Every structure is written in structure tokens, then in C-alpha cells.
Amino acid sequence: xxxxxxxxxxxxxxxxxxxxxxxxxxxxxxxxxxxxxxxxxxxxxxxxxxxxxxxxxxxxxxxxxxxxxxxxxxxxxxxxxxxxxxxxxxxxxxxxxxxxxxxxxxxxxxxxxxxxxxxxxxxxxxxxxxxxxxxxxxxxxxxxxxxxxxxxxxxxxxxxxxxxxxxxxxxxxxxxxxxxxxxxxxxxxxxxxxxxxxxxxxxxxxxxxxxxxxxxxxxxxxxxxxxxxxxxxxxxxxxxxxxxxxxxxxxxxxxxxxxxxxxxxxxxxxxxxxxxxxxxxxxxxxxxxxxxxxxxxxxxxxxxxxxxxxxxxxxxxxxxxxxxxxxxxxxxxxxxxxxxxxx
Numbered sequence: 001x002x003x004x005x006x007x008x009x010x011x012x013x014x015x016x017x018x019x020x021x022x023x024x025x026x027x028x029x030x031x032x033x034x035x036x037x038x039x040x041x042x043x044x045x046x047x048x049x050x051x052x053x054x055x056x057x058x059x060x061x062x063x064x065x066x067x068x069x070x071x072x073x074x075x076x077x078x079x080x081x082x083x084x085x086x087x088x089x090x091x092x093x094x095x096x097x098x099x100x101x102x103x104x105x106x107x108x109x110x111x112x113x114x115x116x117x118x119x120x121x122x123x124x125x126x127x128x129x130x131x132x133x134x135x136x137x138x139x140x141x142x143x144x145x146x147x148x149x150x151x152x153x154x155x156x157x158x159x160x161x162x163x164x165x166x167x168x169x170x171x172x173x174x175x176x177x178x179x180x181x182x183x184x185x186x187x188x189x190x191x192x193x194x195x196x197x198x199x200x201x202x203x204x205x206x207x208x209x210x211x212x213x214x215x216x217x218x219x220x221x222x223x224x225x226x227x228x229x230x231x232x233x234x235x236x237x238x239x240x241x242x243x244x245x246x247x248x249x250x251x252x253x254x255x256x257x258x259x260x261x262x263x264x265x266x267x268x269x270x271x272x273x274x275x276x277x278x279x280x281x282x283x284x285x286x287x288x289x290x291x292x293x294x295x296x297x298x299x300x301x302x303x304x305x306x307x308x309x310x311x312x313x314x315x316x317x318x319x320x321x322x323x324x325x326x327x328x329x330x331x332x333x334x335x336x337x338x339x340x341x342x343x
Contacts, residue, residue: 008218016299059081059101059130061100061103061130061134062085063084063103064085064106064108065105071106074137074140075134078136078137080133080134092119095119103117103132110226116142150153150302170306171306174243174306174309175302175305175306177231177238178305181226181230181255182227182228182262183262185223185227185266186262186263186265187266187280189220189266190276190283192223194270194275194279197274198274212338216267216271219240224259224260227255227259228256228259231259246311251308254305254323257320257323258301260328260331261327263286264331265286265290268330271338299322301323
């Protein structure tokens with residue numbers, strides 16, 4: 001065990017001296033530490049309508065409606081700037097003068113039915129933004145009109161974050177933070193092993209009472225230690241930021257198993273090719289192929305992690321054992337391959 005631990009210590013020291021790896025770790029630390037503050041900005045890239053829900057005051061909507069019509073107040077609650085007009089002609093003049101971005105006209109027919117007419121600019125970008133902003137308040141206005149006609153509309157009062165925020169946190173942000181250390185672990189395994197081959201230091205390293213399998217295992221163990229420390233830190237920081245995470249133990253174990261799969265498959269590529277560039281390329285292809293195959297088999301680690309994090313009652317944490325069994329088979333293949341090639 002002493003030579004094994006010596007190799008682990010040596011690899012950890014070399015990683016800590018690598019500025020690129022440290023920058024990547026610090027970047028993840030920044031995201032996890034300020035996840036609640038960064039959520040809005042990242043959501044704006046994931047769903048453009050999110051930023052509009054928070055700040056849409058720059059959009060000016062001309063409204064042509066009766067004085068007692070609640071449409072103006074509904075739009076104001078949405079966050080847009082409402083400019084009331086008495087007639088459609090006045091609103092059109094302001095629209096063509098670019099004083100407002102769109103017009104909402106609500107003429108009432110003789111039979112009492114209210115129409116909703118929306119006038120949009122020619123610009124596709126602005127029109128799309130206006131439609132996204134107006135979709136929700138116009139649906140509320142439609143419900144109001146129905147209630148005025150005696151048509152009752154009942155909705156369940158759901159509490160909590162918007163669905164988009166919920167989806168982003170548990171299907172994008174959490175998997176990125178938990179699995180990114182696993183992807184880095186695989187890349188580090190390749191760099192560590194191919195460096196020994198390219199510098200012709202393998203035989204020197206094996207002169208110690210350490211087998212080739214022990215040497216490979218020590219290098220994998222070192223990157224797994226880093227991956228485990230990062231995953232644990234991210235879980236703690238996400239929890240401190242107010243993000244509720246269920247089944248923390250299973251999630252932590254899943255992150256460890258996935259890191260073991262990536263680092264073992266990367267080590268296998270490095271042992272076979274003994275070249276950094278080709279090994280990294282094959283490793284990237286294996287990641288893409290693995291993600292595609294796992295999705296087709298409905299056994300994706302990302303989906304599993306998301307369902308565990310939200311506490312899905314129809315998913316048992318024991319599904320992690322399926323990934324652990326795959327890791328055991330992959331490690332056995334690496335063990336036999338390294339022993340056959342190097343001995």
C-alpha cells in the first residue's frame with residue numbers, strides 16, 4: 001500500500017500545480033457558491049422568457065379598451081409599460097411613430113362578445129419578445145371575459161418556483177456541477193498515464209514494488225479523490241443556496257460511480273493508444289456514445305440524478321447499482337488489458 005499511496009500523493013500534487021485544472025475547479029466553485037444569484041442570468045440563456053418575467057418595463061404596449069376594462073392593470077402586473085389610448089387611430093399614430101412597441105385592441109361586438117386584436121411590428125425579434133410577454137396576461141384577460149359570461153374557470157393554486165426554474169436547476173445546473181468533475185477526472189487520467197509513456201518513465205515507476213495494475217489504479221484513485229471532494233463541496237454549497245436536494249447519499253454515490261466510469265474508460269484508451277491526443281479524442285467519442293446509448297436505453301445518469309434530486313417516488317436509489325455493475329465490468333476489462341499489454 002505504501003507505493004500505491006505514494007503514487008496517489010504524487011498525482012494529487014501534480015494536479016494541484018496545474019493552473020488549468022485549478023481554474024476549472026474555481027469556476028465550478030463560483031457557480032455553486034452563487035447559484036441562487038446566477039440562476040436568473042443562466043436562465044436567460046436557457047429560456048429567454050425568464051428575463052422578460054423579471055424585467056419587461058422597456059416594452060411599451062398601447063391599449064385601446066374601455067375605462068373599466070382590467071386589461072391595463074393585468075399588463076402592468078406583468079411588468080410592461082402600458083400606454084392607454086381612446087381610439088385605435090391614436091394608438092396607430094403612436095405605433096408608427098415608434099412610441100410604443102405593439103397595440104392591443106379589445107373592440108366589443110353588438111352581441112357583447114369581446115375581440116382581442118394584437119398589432120405587432122415587422123421585426124421578427126421584437127414581435128417574438130412581445131408575444132412571449134403578452135401570452136400570460138392575455139390568457140388571464142381571456143379568463144376574466146369568460147367569468148363575465150358566467151363561464152367558471154378553476155385552477156389549482158400551485159406554490160413554489162416557476163416550472164422553468166425548477167427544470168433548469170434539476171435537469172441542467174445540478175447535473176453539470178455533479179458530473180463535470182467526472183468528465184475532468186477522465187481527462188486527467190489520460191494525461192497522467194500518457195505522460196508516463198511519452199516520457200518513458202513507466203519502467204522507472206514500475207521498478208518500485210508496484211504492479212502495472214496497481215500503478216493504473218493509483219492514478220485512477222487520485223482523480224476520483226478530487227472528483228469526490230468537488231461533488232461533496234457542490235452539494236453543500238447548493239444546499240446553502242436554498243436548493244432542496246433529495247436523496248443526497250444516492251446522488252453522491254452516483255457521481256462517484258460516474259467518475260469511476262469516465263476515469264476507467266479514459267485509462268483504458270490511454271493504455272491502448274499511449275498517445276495523449278488520440279486518447280483524448282477517443283475518450284470524447286466514448287462520452288458522446290455513452291450518453292446516446294444510455295438515453296436510448298432509458299438509463300441515463302443525468303435523468304437518474306434529476307429524478308433522485310427531486311425525490312421521484314417512482315425511482316429507487318438502487319438503480320445506482322446498475323451503473324456500479326457496469327463500472328465493475330469496465331474496471332475488470334482495464335485490469336486484464338493493462339496486465340496483458342504491459343507484462
